Amino acid sequence: MNIQDRLQEDMKQAMRNREKERLSVIRSVKAALQNEAIKTGSDLSLDEVLTVLNREMKQRKESLHEFEQANRQDLSNKMKYEIEILSHYLPKQLTEEELQAIVDETITETEASSKAEMGKVMGAVMPKVKGQADGTQVKKLVEKSLS
Template identity: 35%
Template sequence: MSLKVRISDDMKSAMKAKEAVRLATIRLLMAAIKQKEVDERVELDDAAITAVIDKMIKQRRDSISQFQAAQRQDLADKEQAEVDVLSGYMPQPLSQAEIEALIAQAVADTGAAGMQDMGKVMGALRPQLAGRADMAQVSALIKAKLAA
């Protein structure tokens, strides 16, 4: 079952169960997917939908930190509830050891010798790690590996 169909089915079940927060979040997600499809005039596949979800999660995490800094825990809790719903559609995250193994493999495959080869390593890893790892964390691990 494609991710888009699963999201649509979940929206219907949220309506039936009268889960307001979940329904609102799924509607936001469907709107973001539709907007991307209209903008690019293309039908999104699961990888592209995962990228949309990942972007939405990042936006919400940024909002959470802003709201907490402004002492608005009520709004931070609302954003966290949305993150929880959206996270359910992301692929299973990789463990730290799995990420490090993939980085070591990518460094060996690309023949990276220093920091100037960081782009090659990131390019090789991005398709494998998209939606399954925090790319900022991956970038820091690659820098540490290449600096050593």
């Protein structure tokens, strides 16, 4: 079952169970996927679906950070719940050790030796970890490895 089918089934289940918050999150994700499909003019590939899901996750994490800084516990809790729901649709996240191994391997492949070549390494790492790691985490590991 692909991600979009899972979203559809989970949406029906949330309606049956009267889970308003969960239903709201699923609907917003489905709307984002639909908007992307309209923008591209065709059905979305798995890669494009993951890109949209990652964008939605990133927006919620940024909002969570802002709400926590503003001491808005109510909104912070809502964002944590939405992040938890979204995480069910994303692939399993890589551990730091697994990610470090991919970064080291890519640095060897690209023969990068300084921070000036960070863009080249990031460009090669990100497609390998699509949907499985946060870009900021990858950036930190690449910086650490190249310094």
